[in-house]
Amino acid sequence: MANRPVAVEVAEDFPARAARRIMDSLRSVLRQRDVAFVALAGGQTPRPVYRELARLFDSDPEVPRRVHFFWSDERLVPTGDARSNVNAATADLLARLEVPPGRLHPPNPANSPVAAAQWYEREIRRVVGGEPPQFDLILLGLGSDGHTASLFPEDADSELSAADKGALVVATTAPGQPRERISFSFELIAAAREVIFLVSGKGKAEVVSRVLEMRDRSLPAARIAARNGIVRWILDSEAAGGLRQETGGA
Numbered sequence: 001m002a003n004r005p006v007a008v009e010v011a012e013d014f015p016a017r018a019a020r021r022i023m024d025s026l027r028s029v030l031r032q033r034d035v036a037f038v039a040l041a042g043g044q045t046p047r048p049v050y051r052e053l054a055r056l057f058d059s060d061p062e063v064p065r066r067v068h069f070f071w072s073d074e075r076l077v078p079t080g081d082a083r084s085n086v087n088a089a090t091a092d093l094l095a096r097l098e099v100p101p102g103r104l105h106p107p108n109p110a111n112s113p114v115a116a117a118q119w120y121e122r123e124i125r126r127v128v129g130g131e132p133p134q135f136d137l138i139l140l141g142l143g144s145d146g147h148t149a150s151l152f153p154e155d156a157d158s159e160l161s162a163a164d165k166g167a168l169v170v171a172t173t174a175p176g177q178p179r180e181r182i183s184f185s186f187e188l189i190a191a192a193r194e195v196i197f198l199v200s201g202k203g204k205a206e207v208v209s210r211v212l213e214m215r216d217r218s219l220p221a222a223r224i225a226a227r228n229g230i231v232r233w234i235l236d237s238e239a240a241g242g243l244r245q246e247t248g249g250a
C-alpha cells in the first residue's frame, strides 16, 4: 500500500494552483455523486489556498453547496480561539460561502480529548457512512518534524492502544502548544479517494525530501497512503527545493 503512486506538483503560483486542483477534484466527484465529503487541513499553509478557493467557489456556487465540510484535525481550544483550525477555515473560506445548514461538521472541542475524538468519529460515521467511511478529499499539511494532521512522530511508532486500533479519530498530544488535539487516524486517511498535501516555504524543504525521497517511515507523513485512491503533493518551489528529480505538473 505504501508504494502506491504519488503525484507531485511544484507550483510557482501555489495558492491558485492548489485551489484549482481542489476545485477540479470536487467537480470530478460531483459529476458522479450528489455530494462530496471533504476534510480541511489546519495550520497556516492552507490559508491563502482557502482564500483562492473562496474565489473559485464564488464563480461556481453550486460546488460548495454540495460539499460536507469536516476537519482532518483540530486543536482542543475554546471556541473562537484564534489557534482553532475551524476558526481559520471559517474566516478564509466558509464564512464567504452559502453552505446549507447541516453541511458544516466542526469537531466539538468542549469535551475531553478522548470524548471529543469519539464524538467526531460518531459524526463522521453518521454523515459519511460506509465501513470505513470514505472521504472524497482529505487535505493535509506537513510539520517540519514530519507530522501531519495531528499525528506526531511518536504516534507513528507507538503501539496504538486497543481503543485506538481501528479508530477513525484519535486523541493525540502535540509537542508544542496547543497540546491537546484530535486527528483523523492513519486508517481513516488511508480510506480516502484522494489525499492532497499542501506544503510551502523553504522551512519544509528538508522534511519534504525526507518524506518523498528518503521515505523515512519514522515520519507520520511518510506513512500516509490511500489504499484505493491517490496521494498528491502540491508544493511551492521553496518546499520542493530539496527534491532531486524534476517534478512537473500533474
Ligand code: 6PG
Binding pocket: 041, 042, 043, 044, 045, 046, 073, 074, 075, 085, 140, 141, 142, 143, 144, 147, 148, 149, 150
Ligand atoms: C495543525 C495542522 C498541522 C499543520 C502542520 C503545518 O493543526 O497544526 O493540522 O498538521 O498542517 O503543523 O502547519 P503550517 O502550515 O502552519 O506550517
